[in-house]
Amino acid sequence: xxxxxxxxxxxxxxxxxxxxxxxxxxxxxxxxxxxxxxxxxxxxxxxxxxxxxxxxxxxxxxxxxxxxxxxxxxxxxxxxxxxxxxxxxxxxxxxxxxxxxxxxxxxxxxxxxxxxxxxxxxxxxxxxxxxxxxxxxxxxxxxxxxxxxxxxxxxxxxxxxxxxxxxxxxxxxxxxxxxxxxxxxxxxxxxxxxxxxxxxxxxxxxxxxxxxxxxxxxxxxxxxxxxxxxxxxxxxxxxxxxxxxxxxxxxxxxxxxxxxxxxxxxxxxxxxxxxxxxxxxxxxxxxxxxxxxxxxxxxxxxxxxxxxxxxxxxxxxxxxxxxxxx
Numbered sequence: 636x637x638x639x640x641x642x643x644x645x646x647x648x649x650x651x652x653x654x655x656x657x658x659x660x661x662x663x664x665x666x667x668x669x670x671x672x673x674x675x676x677x678x679x680x681x682x683x684x685x686x687x688x689x690x691x692x693x694x695x696x697x698x699x700x701x702x703x704x705x706x707x708x709x710x711x712x713x714x715x716x717x718x719x720x721x722x723x724x725x726x727x728x729x730x731x732x733x734x735x736x737x738x739x740x741x742x743x744x745x746x747x748x749x750x751x752x753x754x755x756x757x758x759x760x761x762x763x764x765x766x767x768x769x770x771x772x773x774x775x776x777x778x779x780x781x782x783x784x785x786x787x788x789x790x791x792x793x794x795x796x797x798x799x800x801x802x803x804x805x806x807x808x809x810x811x812x813x814x815x816x817x818x819x820x821x822x823x824x825x826x827x828x829x830x831x832x833x834x835x836x837x838x839x840x841x842x843x844x845x846x847x848x849x850x851x852x853x854x855x856x857x858x859x860x861x862x863x864x865x866x867x868x869x870x871x872x873x874x875x876x877x878x879x880x881x882x883x884x885x886x887x888x889x890x891x892x893x894x895x896x897x898x899x900x901x902x903x904x905x906x907x908x909x910x911x912x913x914x915x916x917x918x919x920x921x922x923x924x925x926x927x928x929x930x931x932x933x934x935x936x937x938x939x940x941x942x943x944x945x946x947x948x949x950x951x952x953x954x955x956x957x958x959x960x961x
Contacts, residue, residue: 801831
């Protein structure tokens with residue numbers, strides 16, 4: 636005789652009460668963690684090459700043998716020294732002569748400077764877009780400036796104090812536009828202010844707003860930790876006021892930079908509180924979710940099943956010598 640089919644009431648009595656095994660709903664990260672997770676904190680160091688160039692409209696060049704070139708104007712008897720970063724007046728009789736009168740066509744100097752920036756940044760990411768701010772303090776060392784005309788008569792110019800620091804503040808806007816394997820490419824624009832410090836006379840210098848265009852190439856080492864390289868080109872300038880003349884010298888200071896650094900975001904889930912927990916994926920204890928204890932911030936983790944690592948933990952580091960590495 637065939638067994639009788641169970642009624643709906645009997646089915647309800649024999650069903651396994653899964654709610655005894657699983658607590659629902661799970662509680663993940665807090666509202667604060669969810670908000671902070673999209674903020675990325677970064678730091679970088681780099682190398683820069685600044686291209687100095689000026690135009691000496693309204694100035695002439697006075698050259699004494701064996702000395703640095705000095706400037707003069709048609710309306711003043713003063714001769715000006717150190718006219719790159721801290722102008723002085725020379726009233727001595729040095730036995731030199733005027734090699735270029737005011738109004739000489741294309742009269743100017745150009746040269747380079749070495750830059751080493753150290754910076755900190757914070758930005759917010761939403762889908763492909765980024766919005767942030769940054770601060771940097773960089774070493775700048777000015778090399779010799781060479782005349783653009785009459786090089787056979789005019790000597791090179793070297794500032795008396797060529798090495799100093801530059802401070803910068805900026806806002807940043809970026810858009811990610813391409814991914815190649817593990818590398819993400821983001822175009823970004825930085826706009827801000829800068830100040831020439833220590834080796835510049837602040838009372839004589841007026842700086843412009845600077846604009847920096849670059850491409851950030853990032854690689855994720857983990858969900859929270861990235862390393863990056865950023866080549867960029869920067870446009871900026873300053874004017875150096877010449878005392879007792881009513882004139883100023885405009886300087887272009889465009890620069891190329893290559894920066895390397897890292898960024899870190901606060902994890903969305905708290906770290907598992909059990910020291911003996913070896914779960915390699917995001918998991919729950921009770922009704923609360925945690926991230927794995929097994930992966931440091933610099934190690935990539937597959938969100939589905941944990942670390943995709945061909946070498947077991949028991950074969951690594953100090954665990955090689957343990958009887959029971961787990």
